[in-house]
Amino acid sequence: MASHSAVLSMSRLLSPFRGGLLGNPTKVFGTTLTSHRNKTLLTGDNIPPPAKYGGRHTVTLIPGDGIGPELLNHVREVFRFSCVPVDFEVVHVNSALETDSDMDNAITAIRRNGVALKGNIETKHTLPPSVKSRNNVLRTSLDLYANVMHCQSLPGVQTRHKNIDIIIIRENTEGEYSSLEHESVSGVVECLKIITRNNSLRIADYAFRLAREKGRRRVTAVHKANIMKLGDGLFLQCCREVASGYPEITFDSMIVDNTTMQLVSKPQQFDVMVMPNLYGNVVSNVCAGLVGGPGLVPGANYGQAYAVFETATRNTGKSIADKNIANPTAMLLASCMMLDHLQLYDYASLIRNAVLTTMNETRLHTADLGGQGTTSEVVQSIMRIIQSKGQLISEF
């Protein structure tokens, strides 16, 4: 049980920092901090110990469909090259099957490991409506209630807007994605959108704590309460209640149609945005489009006990699968967020700096950014930069 006691002693060592996760992290890691750290905001007592044995973490890997498998292979290559102490437990989910056994296996694996990295699982429109979206099932079973996406303009990417720095926090488990629909009368379909007080308070609290931790000044709630008075009205009310406990942060609200119009004309005015599920989907895609496209932005889904990392806009990319032209940036940055979550900050900043250097300085871009590089070339360039840092070189 040596490894078990090692885990316990490690968790005891880390627990003072866990309880004060929102406090000053420089106590532990000094000068290797980056500002990109996205820690989950967990309270002290209910965090399960990480799946860490002999100093190596185990992380569930779900390749998904489309470009998922090839991008996740690249992630594994980069991790092997950089000697990252992470082992991947690969779980395949076959989206063509009607049964849920694949998905149940994946959920069990994530419960065991606590952390996952996934590609998007395709939802075939031809399957009957009883087959729910697998990504959705994963999010609701693990109660990954906060989807966090940080959109930042990158200097090396040419876009029409500059200086964008928006954090989007989207409620991930309820709202329009409840998959509760029925055809009461033939030809008339009712689709239920559920908004609850508990989930709204929870996501608002997450948004404000994240804003406080990152030193952000303003939180904007996006809603449509002029039409959906009870539903979005409840969401707004919960946001206002939480806002009263954070007097240093400005809180305002904006209707979703005005928000999208402002986003395409003046996106620099937004700081942190919090919203229910569907508006979050649209707004996060608009922001991803503004900073350069779906290949650049990583996304994270946080729950109380689990965290799953993926590309922010959750594209399957079927049309570019297996052609070696997909942009690996989003998936690699998502893996860096995962390393931050596992508190492997050195590796995270090493890989992140290499990715951003490739993007901004060498200007090696894939086709979606208007360049001619292939995925493999970009990944090779990233690995060369990692190697040139000198410290962590693979011995293969």
Next chain:
Amino acid sequence: MTARFLPGSLRRLFCSWSSRLPPAQYGGRHTVTLIPGDGIGPELAQHVQDMFRICCVPVDFEVIDIDSTKASEVDINNAIIAIKRNRVALKGNIETNHDSPPSYKSRNCLLRTALDLYANVMHCQSLPGVRTRHENINITIIRENTEGEYSSLEHESVPGVVECLKIITRTKSLRIADYAFRTARENGRGRVTAVHKANIMKLSDGLFLECCKEVASGYPEITFDTMIVDNTAMQLVSRPQQFEVMVMPNLYGNVVSNVCAGLVGGPGLVPGANYGKEYAVFEMGTRNTGKDIAKHDTANPTAMLLASCLLLDHLRLHHYASTIRRAVLSTVTETQMLTPDLGGHSSTSEVVQCIMNAVQNPTKHLKDRCRST
């Protein structure tokens, strides 16, 4: 053919150029209901009335004021009766206060559902004189206007848990799809894109998509494709030139039309039209109240004036419509007389005066027309 799917009464579907019930026209003059609304509505409505007087347009306005602070629905019912009588209306947006109780329904919504104005049409086009980040945009957005998420059907079954119903029906989806394809055919557009979220809302948006596909089969010369709403939003901000005609349910239509309005220059430029089987109501495309710029004389009159041109086209007063439209567009694109929302410094009155000069003296040189009086 698609007409098979529709009962006979619905075949007389409403377009501004097809035959329909006789307009309220007496002695050669039309009567049109005018609802000024709140915010910038009243001042813009006044400018429209002044413009029509200068151009001697044979239209009389029946003005109905609606007090949005009152809880009773008497005002809006009067307005609805007036529109039923006159069949055509021009309106500003009526404010919906968020803090009012849920029994107080949005007045604009009530108007649309009572008159069954099922198609909201917004045509977004890049204007040459307006500097935007994207060029050559020419998108027609057709949005279902009466059902979907705007049914205002909500209840709190358990305290702290609210259910909102989104209703999609086969009849209305077929109707709006048919409208979209006929509009595309009449305007010579080659492609219709249906925007949906059927991977998550399989039954409801799935039904909408199915209806669109059925109708598309009757229009073989038009390409039909579908796109999920999040991908649509992303494509719109990167490459909006790929879209031609877009058809979608109510909420996606709201978001997509605002994105497109933002892309072509803002809410002050795009007019909108709501068509039903028998009635038509014209307003600004993005339905803004503009409370914070009300009475400052800084609002952009372009959208409201172009909406009034759409109204004139609907009444078949095409000559007047093209005169005013030409004057408005030449003022925006050529004279550099722009209101603050477009980056200029002119006031609403100056711009309107310039447009009136353009109407009265079309042959005069542009710069001379707009010298400040």
